[in-house]
Amino acid sequence: AQSVTQLGSHVSVSEGALVLLRCNYSSSVPPYLFWYVQYPNQGLQLLLKYTSAATLVKGINGFEAEFKKSETSFHLTKPSAHMSDAAEYFCAVSAPGGYQKVTFGTGTKLQVIP
């Protein structure tokens, strides 16, 4: 079974500051890991994914995440926050093989302060 834990349900950063959203995973097999973003009243958009290739993954809108097996972590970062980054972010995990059902974390709401 797989699960993810997101640390901090709300994170506030100043515009231009570093964004760091934390995620730890638990998986009995080498996982696939994801970050999704959800804007109000919209569906989920895939930001980036780790699928067992490079451990440092770059995604859209300047976000990146690093898979650290030793720490069972997959934290999301962006060097400089923009107002348009304000949204809810979900870390998620699935297991390779089979139909790859996705298990989501509880989400982190990012507030960007001008």
Added chain:
Amino acid sequence: GAGVSQSPRYKVAKRGQDVALRCDPISGHVSLFWYQQALGQGPEFLTYFQNEAQLDKSGLPSDRFFAERPEGSVSTLKIQRTQQEDSAVYLCASSLVGGGGTYNEQFFGPGTRLTVL
């Protein structure tokens, strides 16, 4: 269309009413998933179809929930005798293939927000 579509986008039901939520996946996609997202929570898996076959319904919360995909394309999630705890956003996702060893991206629809009064 280019993406996954869902209808209606918003549904208000009185407690005890039956509702039907529709999902149109991306054309040609074999796999279809339903997820439930309660307010302030992450999406939770409900059920999975591979073509017309429902291979996993382990996430359906009660026997009031029923899903079908009779022709392997459009899917309908039906909730009978709705309760207030059924209020949530229901998300549909589709992916190209039915599984295997390589990554298989899920594409999500905008969701249907169900409010049960």
